[in-house]
Amino acid sequence: WGYILEIWAWLGQDSRYFHEQGYKVLSTDFSIDVLGKNKERSQSHMVTWTYQIMELDVSKPLPFEENTFDVIYAHLSLHYFSKEQTNAILSEIQRVIKRGGIFATLLNTKTDPEYGKWENIEDDFFLFWSIKKRFHSRESAKMQFSPYFETILVDDLWETYKDSAKWIHNLIRFVW
DSSP states (O other), X not given: OOEEEETTOTTOHHHHHHHHTTOEEEEEESOHHHXXXXXXXXXXXXXXXXXXEEEOOTTSOOSSOTTOEEEEEEESOSXXXXXXXXXXXXXXXXXXXXXXXXXXXXXXXTTSTTTTSSEEEETTEEEETTEEEEOBOHHHHHHHHTTTSOOSEEEEEEOOHHHHTTTOOOEEEEEO
């Protein structure tokens, strides 16, 4: 089927889903504690080399060769960075994804209840204590991501069960 890199998989529920569908998966996060919980919940998936868990800080160059992954998936993990940092991350994603590969991401929207409630430090990029978070419109995300990837799908209709529990009903879904 292919090789998927999930960027900041948190507890790995999406990674496990992809693995159940027959993909080889590299489930990553920057937090050792979170990776431990992912590993505990993923024990049944780790019986073969096709499911791996790895510490990864995407704000640094990715430690993979060019054209490694068929799919790169990022669920609410690319909104913590300035535009400049995000562009560097997108450049690295572009480098490690195979030609013709799929890059899919879910992003916070400007209709999120948290939008505008924090200190604005950059266009649609806010600071609350030590947490930075960017919010997108379809247009702003397309402007930032399109230089790196050919757009297949852009909408703001996406919802996941865990996000809807927090009253977030319209995540931006991009597939390149």
